[in-house]
Amino acid sequence: MPRLDGILADTTPLRVSPPFRRLWWGLGVSNLGSQLTVVAVGLQVYALTGSTLAVGVLGIFALVPLVALGLYGGALVDAYDRRRVALLASWALWVVTGLLALQAWLDVGSVGVLYGLVALQSAAFAINNPARSAIIPRLVEPRLLPAANALQTISWSIALTVGPLLGAFLVALWGYGVAYTIDVVLFAAALWAVWRLPSIPPVLADRLPEEAGAPGPGGRDDAAAAGAAAGAPRRKVVGIGSVIDGLRYLATRPNVRTTFLVDLAAMILAFPRVLLPAVGVLFIGGGETTTGVLSAAFAVGAVLAGVFSGALSRVRRQGLVIAWAITAWGLSIAAFGAVLLLVGSTEPSQVLVGGLVAACVALALAGASDAVSAVFRQTILQTATPDDMRGRLQGVFIVVVAGGPRLGEVVLGAQASWFGEAWAAVAGGLACIVVVWLILRTQPRFLRYDALHPEP
Numbered sequence: 001m002p003r004l005d006g007i008l009a010d011t012t013p014l015r016v017s018p019p020f021r022r023l024w025w026g027l028g029v030s031n032l033g034s035q036l037t038v039v040a041v042g043l044q045v046y047a048l049t050g051s052t053l054a055v056g057v058l059g060i061f062a063l064v065p066l067v068a069l070g071l072y073g074g075a076l077v078d079a080y081d082r083r084r085v086a087l088l089a090s091w092a093l094w095v096v097t098g099l100l101a102l103q104a105w106l107d108v109g110s111v112g113v114l115y116g117l118v119a120l121q122s123a124a125f126a127i128n129n130p131a132r133s134a135i136i137p138r139l140v141e142p143r144l145l146p147a148a149n150a151l152q153t154i155s156w157s158i159a160l161t162v163g164p165l166l167g168a169f170l171v172a173l174w175g176y177g178v179a180y181t182i183d184v185v186l187f188a189a190a191l192w193a194v195w196r197l198p199s200i201p202p203v204l205a206d207r208l209p210e211e212a213g214a215p216g217p218g219g220r221d222d223a224a225a226a227g228a229a230a231g232a233p234r235r236k237v238v239g240i241g242s243v244i245d246g247l248r249y250l251a252t253r254p255n256v257r258t259t260f261l262v263d264l265a266a267m268i269l270a271f272p273r274v275l276l277p278a279v280g281v282l283f284i285g286g287g288e289t290t291t292g293v294l295s296a297a298f299a300v301g302a303v304l305a306g307v308f309s310g311a312l313s314r315v316r317r318q319g320l321v322i323a324w325a326i327t328a329w330g331l332s333i334a335a336f337g338a339v340l341l342l343v344g345s346t347e348p349s350q351v352l353v354g355g356l357v358a359a360c361v362a363l364a365l366a367g368a369s370d371a372v373s374a375v376f377r378q379t380i381l382q383t384a385t386p387d388d389m390r391g392r393l394q395g396v397f398i399v400v401v402a403g404g405p406r407l408g409e410v411v412l413g414a415q416a417s418w419f420g421e422a423w424a425a426v427a428g429g430l431a432c433i434v435v436v437w438l439i440l441r442t443q444p445r446f447l448r449y450d451a452l453h454p455e456p
Contacts, residue, residue: 007308007310007311008307008308008309008310009147009150009151009154009306009307009308009309009310010144010147010150010309010310010312010313011147011151012144012147012313013140013144013147013148013151014151016140016144017139017140017144019139019196019197019198020136020139020140020148022192022193022196022197023132023135023136023139023193023194023197024151024152024155025189025193026189026190026191026192026193026194027132027152027155027189027190027193028155028156028158028159029186029189029190030186030187030189030190031155031156031159031160031163032158032159032162032163032166032186033097033163033182033183033184033185033186033187034159034163034183034187035159035160035162035163035164035166035167036163036166036167036170036179036180036182036183036186037097037100037167037179037180037183038163038164038167039163039164039167039168039171039179040100040104040167040170040171040176040179040180041058041100041114041118042055042058043167043168043171043176044104044114044171044176045058045111045114048109048110048111048114049111054111057115058114058115058118059406061115061116061118061119061122062118062119062121062122063122063402063403063406064119064122065119065120065122065123065126066122066123066125066126066398066399066402066403067126067399067402067403068123068126069123069126069127070126070130070395070396070398070399070402071243071246071247071392071395071396071399072126072127072243072395073089073126073127073128073129073130073131073391073395073398074130074134074243074246074391074392074393074394074395074396074398075242075243075246075391075392075395076127076131076391077127077130077131077134077202077390077391077392077394077395078134078202078242078246078388078389078390078391078392079202079242079391080202081199081200081201081202082131082134082135082138082200082201082202082391083135083194083197083198083199083200084199085127085131086128086131086132086135086194086197087191087194087195089124089125089127089128089131090128090187090190090191090194091191092120092124092128093121093124093125093128093187094184094187094188094191096117096120096121096124097121097180097183097184097187098184099117100114100117100121100180100183101177101180101181101183101184103117104175104176104177104180105177105181126395126398129394129398130391130392130394130395130397130398131391132194133378133382133390133394133397133398134390134391134394135197135200136148136149136152136382137382137383137387137390138200138387139197142383142454143313144313145378145379145382145383146312146313146315146318146375146376146379146451147309147312147313149374149375149376149378149379149382150306150309150312150313150371150375151306152378153302153305153306153309153371153374153375154303154306154307154309156302157299157300157302157303157306157367157371158299158303160299160302161296161299161300161303164292164295164296165292165296167179168292170182202387202388202391203387203388242392243392243395245392246389246392246393246395246396247392247396249389249392249393250393250396253384253385254443254445254446255319255380255384255443255445255446255449255455256380256381256384256385256393258319258439258440258443258446259322259377259380259381260396260397260400261439262322262323262326262373262377262436262439262440263326263373263377263400263401263404264400264404265326265432265435265436265439266326266329266330266370266373266404266432266436267404267405267407267408268404268407268408268411269408269411269428269431269432269435270329270330270333270408270412270425270428270429270431270432271404271405271408271409271412271428272333272336272363272366272412272425272428273295273405273408273409274408274409274412274413274416275412275416275421275424275425276291276294276295277291278416278421279291279294279340279359279421280294281347282345282346282347282421283340283343283344283345283346283348283352283355283421283422284343284348284351284352284355284356284359285347285348285349285350285351285352286351286356290351290356293356293360294356294359294360294363297359297360297361297363297364297367298363298364298366298367299367300364300367301363301364301365301366301367301368301369301371302367302368302370302371304364304368305367305368305369305371305372306371309372309375312372312375312376315376315451316450316451316452317447317448317449317450317451318376318379318380318449318451319376319380319446319447319448319449320447320448320449321372321376322373322376322377322380322446323436323437323440323446323447325369325370325372325373325376326369326373326432326433326436327433327436327437328365328366328369329366329369329370329373329429329432330429330430330431330432330433330436331429331433332362332363332365332366332369332429333362333366333425333428333429333432334425334426334428334429334430335362335365335429336359336362336363336366336425336429337421337422337423337424337425337426337427337428337429338422338426339355339358339359339362340355340359340421340422340425341422341423341426342355342358343355345420345421345422378397379451380449380454381393381394381397383451383454384454384455411428412424412425412428415427415428
């Protein structure tokens, strides 16, 4: 029987780092609960209003605090003990989830309350997520970061696959209060994992962005390490100036900046989620069930990419792999559009099984491609950024990751209204490929990026 070593996901980070292992399990369990809440909130808003637009407005209430506080949250992470920041933000998330459960059990029936709680939840997440991400490079060695990020991708994708289906089932069977309450219970796993972390104080360097050198082992630059060793006083000035310092630093770091640009191109030009409801009605049939299956196919592709990610730990040319992964993403979305062109917009009364299978395969390939890209984009950000800037750049990362798909829904939604859903997917996928390679033509160093010699 052939050995699977080097093919399956590398679990070394789980074996050698107990804090990372606890964090991985805790976040994996809590992410599943979070997906229950995402589905339950949407279903509850629709039940109260009967309006798809009202459900869509939830996205605005989630996005605005995330963008507004994402950068500031990163600045907090760079200034204070990361364990403490993550723990306080996690407590805030847990309290808000408890309030969601309470309003359901009390049958408050207010859409405004739901909007407000979602906004508070998103604000806490904007601080919590950069803290968690910036913690990981302090828990595992730099050479293990691709494996650690692949493991994170697996747990998140499983939650994204199982959570929505389980959430809809729980709401249908027992109601919103049960779904929210289960999330409260599951989120305790994240609180436990963060509470068990060691203290992770900041390592700050008094330097201008243009004075920053290339990061050393573990992503800490020599100046920061020397300052910490000498017991240099740590600055805890967190304001707009700190955020601007992070953006100025990003402007001087082309490889890190390129990871954001290519991801924005992929998400804005070729993110297909907004097309799926129409696909279930006009092209393949099956309505909401088909929409759910297509969404799950994307997540299943990401899970499979994570499970068979063993080879990713040995990749040195990480920028080149990102480029080809996003190219594969664009081709997969274009192929999804081609499937829709072939089946035609006939509003079938029954599910077209062949079309559904082909569409699922295309979206699964897209999910796998996105997962590979995400692993290395996160790895480059973690290894090519000095420790004292990681929080702020993780804040930029969460803004890009959250904002890109939202803008993509607007772009592809507009294209679908002009040309139809099928051509919107084809054009979006091909446009993504063209724009990404135009970006990379101006950043040739990115394609030569070497994981053994990380350059920001």
